[in-house]
Amino acid sequence: MIRxxxxxxxxxxxxxxxxxxxxxxxxHLTPGNVVDVLIGSSIVTPEVxxxxxxxYGLDAPLPVQYATYLGRVLRGDLGQSYQLHESVATAIGTQxxxxxxxxxxxxxxxxxxxxxxxxxxxxxxxWIRGLSSGLELIGVSIPTFWAAILLLTVFSFQLGWFPAVGxxxxxxxxxxxxxxxxxxxxxxxxxxxxxxxxxxxxxxVLTARSRGMxxxxxRLRHALRHALVPAVTLLGWVIGLMVGSMxxxxxxxxxxGIGQLTLTAVSGKDxxxxxxxVLVTALLYVVVNILIDLLYLVIxxxxxxxx
Amino acid sequence: xxxxxxxxxASVTLALITLAALAPALxxxxxxxxxxxxxxxxxxxxxxxxxxxxxxxxxxxxxxYGAAPSLxxxxxxxxxxxxxxxxxxxLAALGGRALDEIVMRLxxxxxxxxxxxxxxxxxxxxxxxxxxxxxxxxxxTAPSYARLVRAQTMVIRRAGFxxxxxxxxxxxxxxxxxHVLPNAFAPLLVLATIEVGTALVAAASLSYLGLGPQPxxxxxxxxxxxxxxxxxxxWWIAIFPGVAITLxxxxxxVVGRHLQRLVEGRTS
Numbered sequence: 001m002i003r004x005x006x007x008x009x010x011x012x013x014x015x016x017x018x019x020x021x022x023x024x025x026x027x028h029l030t031p032g033n034v035v036d037v038l039i040g041s042s043i044v045t046p047e048v049x050x051x052x053x054x055x056y057g058l059d060a061p062l063p064v065q066y067a068t069y070l071g072r073v074l075r076g077d078l079g080q081s082y083q084l085h086e087s088v089a090t091a092i093g094t095q096x097x098x099x100x101x102x103x104x105x106x107x108x109x110x111x112x113x114x115x116x117x118x119x120x121x122x123x124x125x126x127w128i129r130g131l132s133s134g135l136e137l138i139g140v141s142i143p144t145f146w147a148a149i150l151l152l153t154v155f156s157f158q159l160g161w162f163p164a165v166g167x168x169x170x171x172x173x174x175x176x177x178x179x180x181x182x183x184x185x186x187x188x189x190x191x192x193x194x195x196x197x198x199x200x201x202x203x204x205v206l207t208a209r210s211r212g213m214x215x216x217x218x219r220l221r222h223a224l225r226h227a228l229v230p231a232v233t234l235l236g237w238v239i240g241l242m243v244g245s246m247x248x249x250x251x252x253x254x255x256x257g258i259g260q261l262t263l264t265a266v267s268g269k270d271x272x273x274x275x276x277x278v279l280v281t282a283l284l285y286v287v288v289n290i291l292i293d294l295l296y297l298v299i300x301x302x303x304x305x306x307x
Numbered sequence: 308x309x310x311x312x313x314x315x316x317a318s319v320t321l322a323l324i325t326l327a328a329l330a331p332a333l334x335x336x337x338x339x340x341x342x343x344x345x346x347x348x349x350x351x352x353x354x355x356x357x358x359x360x361x362x363x364x365x366x367x368x369x370x371x372y373g374a375a376p377s378l379x380x381x382x383x384x385x386x387x388x389x390x391x392x393x394x395x396x397x398l399a400a401l402g403g404r405a406l407d408e409i410v411m412r413l414x415x416x417x418x419x420x421x422x423x424x425x426x427x428x429x430x431x432x433x434x435x436x437x438x439x440x441x442x443x444x445x446x447x448t449a450p451s452y453a454r455l456v457r458a459q460t461m462v463i464r465r466a467g468f469x470x471x472x473x474x475x476x477x478x479x480x481x482x483x484x485x486h487v488l489p490n491a492f493a494p495l496l497v498l499a500t501i502e503v504g505t506a507l508v509a510a511a512s513l514s515y516l517g518l519g520p521q522p523x524x525x526x527x528x529x530x531x532x533x534x535x536x537x538x539x540x541x542w543w544i545a546i547f548p549g550v551a552i553t554l555x556x557x558x559x560x561v562v563g564r565h566l567q568r569l570v571e572g573r574t575s
Binding site for chain 1: 412413415416417419420421422423424425427428430431432434504508511512515516517518528531538539542545546549552553556557560561
């Protein structure tokens with residue numbers, strides 16, 4: 001297990017290094033001179049141009065520029081936004097709050113909904129399972145952005161139950177949270193039901209039943225714990241999925257956040273910001289995965305002796 | 308029995324969508340850009356089955372004509388990803404240990420990065436457009452095909468019939484093309500079928516964000532994007548293009564899972 005964690009950390013470093021390298025390559029693959037991209041459409045004097053070249057170290061050979069870039073990222077310096085007149089780190093920092101709120105709430109809703117659905121449908125009558133897998137099929141097929149538009153059209157414009165825009169009140173959070181939670185819920189339900197069904201065939205479940213424990217008790221006290229394990233494994237991946245969903249959802253509900261920041265940056269060719277968001281998400285992904293591995297060590301004592 | 312009804316319905320839906328993509332004029336009379344300013348933002352009626360948009364264009368006609376551009380990006384991205392992924396997978400499996408390490412680490416790095424963000428990164432550099440959307444989606448879907456082809460090839464190259472072919476003195480290239488690839492094909496086809504759905508959703512999302520085909524193209528995601536200012540007064544503009552996307556993806560997923568069960572049934 002210790003070895004597994006070390007391998008995990010090694011791979012994580014590789015992933016982050018890969019992400020930084022992709023970003024650097026991206027910056028230099030941009031059609032046209034990097035200086036022109038930085039200047040954008042504004043007209044500048046040769047002195048200013050020279051200043052930009054010096055500031056960004058663009059006169060140095062490529063390997064030196066790469067080393068400098070790597071060093072800066074390691075110190076947490078993600079560069080300057082072309083559009084926003086502030087550093088990428090500041091831009092991401094100020095937009096992080098509303099997105100974490102949205103993602104956290106969506107994750108909570110998804111986990112509760114998926115656990116409930118899995119508990120209710122695992123090894124039940126055929127029609128219940130059929131209904132549930134039908135819903136899951138729709139859940140995986142429906143594009144998140146359209147689910148968001150649908151929720152907006154029905155519950156804001158037609159029924160008027162929730163505000164259509166803004167991020168100031170609790171009720172404005174409901175529809176965006178549902179939109180972000182749908183794909184995660186679907187995925188988690190499928191996964192948890194599968195492992196729940198496997199667990200319910202284990203001998204210890206039979207033992208519990210033979211002690212006279214109720215079906216619900218068996219499911220809650222014995223089987224659920226095992227079903228949660230594969231769900232936890234997916235967490236890192238779910239974070240990436242949510243950041244992607246938020247790009248469309250935040251735009252549709254006119255919310256502030258990382259998604260809105262990213263979309264504006266993509267349209268404005270603000271590469272440092274997009275790279276910054278990719279790097280931060282990759283960092284979150286690897287940190288969460290390492291934490292999950294450590295968490296396993298705590299929940300499952302068998303793994304400790306296996307090391 | 309029930310499953311068969313589902314697969315049947317999905318196949319019919321896919322056939323209709325394919326027909327719309329290949330010969331839209333067979334299904335509708337008008338053209339997608341035919342605007343009637345006097346009939347703008349009309350609800351669904353006998354004249355306009357799915358209503359009209361802000362320019363008075365018939366939504367149903369635009370959806371039918373939108374099938375081709377909407378399918379193009381998803382299919383194109385999948386085809387490109389399968390080609391690149393297969394090449395990388397074969398390279399990893401047959402190219403020796405060093406090459407295997409490099410390719411598989413690369414695959415791992417790409418798979419660890421958030422998918423839609425990676426596509427957005429590509430489009431920030433290349434700019435919007437159908438071709439760039441295809442490139443962006445292919446970039447992050449190719450690794451899963453590389454993994455699959457590598458694993459398949461590793462198993463198949465140790466199989467008896469490959470050993471027999473080698474002992475018959477057949478060349479490496481011929482063995483790979485004639486014996487290894489065809490046997491890796493079935494699982495590859497299944498994965499590709501299911502992944503076309505994912506690629507379609509990704510392409511529609513990028514179009515919706517204004518990064519794919521530009522208006523007035525009748526692409527489904529772009530139609531939703533163009534109708535954004537009218538969702539509060541004309542629900543049909545918000546609903547029908549999305550139904551088209553969801554139905555297509557749903558049908559592809561149903562058919563793909565059916566294929567998967569067939570293939571798994573054969574091998575087990």
